[in-house]
Amino acid sequence: MDHFLYRDGILHAEDVSIPEVAAAVGTPFYLYSTATLTRHYQVVSDALEGMPHLICYAMKANSNQAVIKLLGDLGAGMDVVSGGEYHRARAAGIPGEKIVFSGVGKTVAEMELALTGGIRQFNIESEPEMLTLSKVAQKLGVTAPITIRVNPDVDAKTHAKIATGKSENKFGIPISKAREAYAQASQLPGLKVVGIDVHIGSQLTDLEPYKHAFLKVAALTEILRADGHEITRLDLGGGLGIPYERSNEAPPLPFDYGRVISETVGHLGCEIEVEPGRLIAGNAGILVTSVIYRKEGEGRDFLILDAAMNDLIRPSMYDAHHDIVPVREPVPGADQAPVDLVGPVCESGDTFAKQRLMPPIGAGELVAFRSAGAYGAVMSSEYNSRPLIPEVLVNRDQFAVVRARPTFDEMISRDTIPEWMR
Template sequence: MEEFGYRGGELYCEGVALSEIARGVGTPAYVYSRAALEGAYRELDEAFSGLDHLVCFAVKANGNLAVLRTLASLGAGADIVSGGELYRAVRAGFDPKKIVFAGVGKTGEELTSGLGERILTFNVESAAELEQLNETAARYGKKARVSLRVNPDVDAESHPAISTGNEDSKFGVPLAEAAALADHAAGLRCVELVGVHQHIGSQMTRLDPLVNSLKKTTDLVAELKSRGHEIRYFNMGGGLGIRYNDENVPGPRELVEAARPYLESTGATIICEMGRYMAGNAGAMLTSVVYRKRSGHKSFLVADAGMNDLLRPSLYDAYHEIRALKEDTPPTTADLVGPVCESGDFLAQGRELPDAAEGDALAVMSAGAYGFAMSSNYNSRPRPAEVMVSGDRWAVVREREHNADLVKGELVPAFL
């Protein structure tokens, strides 16, 4: 995280001390680096040099409008999985002709929205969805561009909850059934088969699983072409991992060079859909220590951020580096826990952490992806503010919620 580092003993994001942001907006708060977002996108875009390609951002990783606008302005596309993400992407300025729509449960309303925006492709994940899309398009006198999402039955070798390419996964069409479904699609009046899509998982730290999946799915492209289908787009998915701790993670150039022979063989425009790689290390969450506590043989730092603000540690037992805002803060061994009424509410357990005093702020690093996006109001806790830094300037890009926001839209019926 080059944009996050110590200068003169203080932790900075680009040209702004994080202590200044903590004082200005309070904690918890998410902080994003515009330069880090731009750098990650450009690194990916340049890695695909020599290939006709489109780098899409997986909106599910971070849907903040400022984050999305930053990437849209660079020419990125958007990978979406809901009607709400479509709304965000269009509002942030993404060209609809660079939007791809995945997900196993698209509703009729969501299909209609995608058709209305004339998005690039619907990544269809079942025969039933294909029929629904054809009927919806016919109702409005439109023709939908379709990519078949196939399941190559390859283990991504990441956390089971974020592996999506196994045979028993809910995602995609089994590879053995894809050609027959493609032939069926060709006979439908209001869909146009234009591509093949795969995505086997997230936070991949080895290239072998992805390369093995590409061997299978690019063979399918060749078979479909031999059957007369014009495959103009090949979506290789995303999932390239980032370094949270001490992982040895391949970079975009290594990824593309390993995959290039298979990608070139398709003769198609290559689409990739990275979320974590672009946003993960572009963000940190600030939290303050409310209390220090000892219970039995354990020491606790009780923070004002909890699992409702950053779910990944509780959900995936995920590691996030914890940094002090003052570089000379000595270490201690403790749990960093939140205020949520759950034993599973923690940000770090049994680790060497900054020995922060009550009132001191800490930075939870690599929190730009699946951080705020997975936050909730559990325990009726307002969600945190979001901030973007650009050089020596910073701005609030999402206001902190207040108690009134927690009951917005709720109604007490007259009979009560």
């Protein structure tokens, strides 16, 4: 469920009309709904009721400061994968003890940053990383709480580029080598084992891979405890899918995901950590864009938009589908015709949808890409010297720009010309 609905023939975000925002900030722009973000966080929390848990929002999905603060105020921790995300989390008021640091390539500088600023745990992904963290913690005279990310070799049945739990993926330590890794960790100074970490991928639409992975984690927990390790936390990652195509069957509900967690690992007495990102932010955001031209081609028509692949890369990078709707509601029974929706960037890959059935839409009209709140703005760029687009947050009948569009002068001023060229 989201809070983007037609009212009196016009698409609204909560109680704010989309054309009102477009008139104020110009197109294209991202628009997020406070009510939807809040609801999605609460639904995940309700799904874990009865188990001690912490929801660590995966910031890579959407790291806008306003979004982070909103979720932090609701009680969320944060899952970060870089020093920059750690800085963002702390700047938004998230305490260090609620930040989990993931990622396969943590640097010494990032380790020092988190150890001096406060950290809940590091999710260790390799033996070399574990050795490095031990040395950094020793140097600083502190103890680093760790889990080890195990790779369970489970096929998540998702897009190849976002699968992370198979043996050929770069993530984690093979679960077959976990006992040796934990034995090594227990002997290293400056480290304290607190749990196990697993994450098998993103946009999962089937609960069976979760069940298989979590059962493997449960068995490993018993083995490690028998070896003398104190396993008090299970970080189960995130990845539960969202409905990008409303005409298709919806992915499993968070409640069912919570039931799988309870049935597989609930008996272990561990605190459960989950790291949803897309599940919370995805359907809480839309991308609003204007039609520049309607172009009649050879055998097909094109809607040329003022948004481009640099603003929303998912269709080009993953062949991802987004429902695209006119901001002005079509009349009931309006004829639909296939069109290609494309951007203005000089790349054939700058295509959002091919032969998508759309009602009549002309130049100057607004369209909205649904389910664009995750992996939209965070993956955008200034390719073709196109400024990053604004992000706007709606709260009931109010809206505010939470990231402004830079001017061309601001973009250019980040470059410098060497003295010898002046």
